[in-house]
Amino acid sequence: MADLNVGVVGASGMVGQEILVVLGERSFPVGELRLAASHRSAGDRALALGRRLTLTEPDEAFFQGLDLVFSAVSADVARRLLPLARAAGSVMIDKSNAFRLDPDVPLVVPEVNRAALAGQPRLIASPNCSTIPLVMVLDRLRQLGAIRQVEVSTYQAVSGTGREAVSALTAEIAGQRPDPEVYPKPIGFNVMPLVDQLSADGHSLEEDKLRLESRKVLGEPTLRLSSTAVRVPVYRGHSEAVTVTFAQPIDLGEVRARLDGAPGLKLVEPPDLPTPLDADGNDLVWVGRLRLDRDDPSRLLLFLVTDNLRKGAATNAVQIAEALWGLHP
Ligand SMILES: NC(=O)c1ccc[n+]([C@@H]2O[C@H](COP(=O)([O-])OP(=O)(O)OC[C@H]3O[C@@H](n4cnc5c(N)ncnc54)[C@H](OP(=O)(O)O)[C@@H]3O)[C@@H](O)[C@H]2O)c1
Known part of the structure; x- marks a missing residue:
């Protein structure tokens, strides 16, 4: 099988980073690799699968020519990405809550309901980490x-909440004040x-x-x-x-x-x-x-x-891609 051109949106986040690690560990056949995140990270350089890449925002040009996109962003951002992925003909595997309960979107854990991938769906949701x-x-x-x-x-x-919560726990353990923007109550020692x-x-x-x-x-x-x-x-x-x-x-x-x-x-x-x-x-x-x-x-x-970041998120998403392309029958 020819290598796939792969994009990871949310590549600077906890799940996006883990997807890159899992793709490498499982020798996923990646041709071109593109990384995207928000405007905050656009222009940053990252090392992924041994390649030094520059993060961009996920605009139309980002999707052009991609066979597969892993979306590791919030639900509202994922909803905005979908039309771009569709227009480019890319398959999108989404880690957010945006499409999971849509009756037209397969929600897949390959060990349980791999059959839901029949019919070559273009959008697949990966369930919540619990x-x-x-x-x-x-x-x-x-x-x-x-x-x-x-x-x-x-x-x-706390990594289930994302990067900010990991930093918040570390700060609280070190004696700093809890950040009410992250959780409504202290999480350190609680x-x-x-x-x-x-x-x-x-x-x-x-x-x-x-x-x-x-x-x-x-x-x-x-x-x-x-x-x-x-x-x-x-x-x-x-x-x-x-x-x-x-x-x-x-x-x-x-x-x-x-x-x-x-x-x-x-x-x-x-x-x-x-x-x-x-x-x-x-x-x-x-x-x-x-x-x-x-x-x-x-x-x-x-x-x-x-x-929660491996089988609860990244690994399940990569396994869905492997099942779609028949990589590990
Ligand atoms: N963490 C888990 O255990 C887990 C498990 C299952 C599912 N999920 C789901 O996976 C998704 C990502 O979670 P996470 O824990 O990885 O969050 P995170 O660590 O907070 O990372 C969020 C990512 O989204 C990017 N982002 C934010 N706004 C964006 C925009 N407008 N356009 C493009 N990228 C944007 C961020 O980029 P910047 O760095 O530029 O801000 C960052 O790369 C969420 O939907 C979450 O519910 C998480």
Whole structure:
């Protein structure tokens, strides 16, 4: 296959930088490489895939001749990029929340619903960084029987918010005052039960994403899923405490058999524990603390962790591209 001309928009951000690392690690066949960011970074030089490149703004000229664009920017910027990508005939893989629930846009975790890429879509959305590991585990668990309800508490790293939040945590740990522009409460030495915006009925946008995106990726539009999304003072790695209620009692040995060795999953047995530091810098979803509810053997409890910037963002996006071009059948 001929090399692909690739653009990364948001190349100076946390996810954009990680996409460049993952493209290199996976020897993605990159021909020409172009990097874009906001006017703040335009003109900056960056080293990517061994090439020294200049960042530009993502205008019409940026898209011309690109086969593939990774969009690692906010939802409003991604919406502005789409017509430019369409006009240039580029495939766009978007990391933002802009198109995920659009019924015409595939929302893909290759291990779960690679089939959604049939028909050569030109715009593909990659799910939220908490949704990706959760659906990978639920997809295996539903092989054991119908799932009645899923309850989740997340423990989400500050890098999930972007660069500013990483700097904010470092500053707070060093004793500086919290920046109210980043989080509504201090994040250093604290735990904040809010991720993204709060809606009028008390749920957060992150909690809605987890519910609605999981339904779409799993193809289960009535899946009952409730969550509390929490930000914690961890740099990298989102954790989730998950309770899955099945229609029937289940066997823990069968749970282990479904999870152990499943693509992208790493089962951690006692006395070992899955923690964000285990997941840091790799592409696995670490799953452990498996147990049945003492009062109800149809309820399974577990703890999972994944690197939000790797499988939660960059790696999933690159895997989508690999699947589209048949690079790793
Ligand atoms: N962080 C995660 O774990 C994670 C996981 C899944 C999905 N996501 C999603 O991925 C996207 C990027 O997140 P991030 O964490 O990488 O954010 P980030 O670190 O804050 O980076 C944002 C990037 O967007 C660029 N940008 C801002 N305005 C722009 C504009 N008008 N035109 C072009 N580029 C512009 C920034 O460029 P400048 O440097 O010039 O400002 C920067 O490169 C967001 O939609 C986020 O929700 C993030």
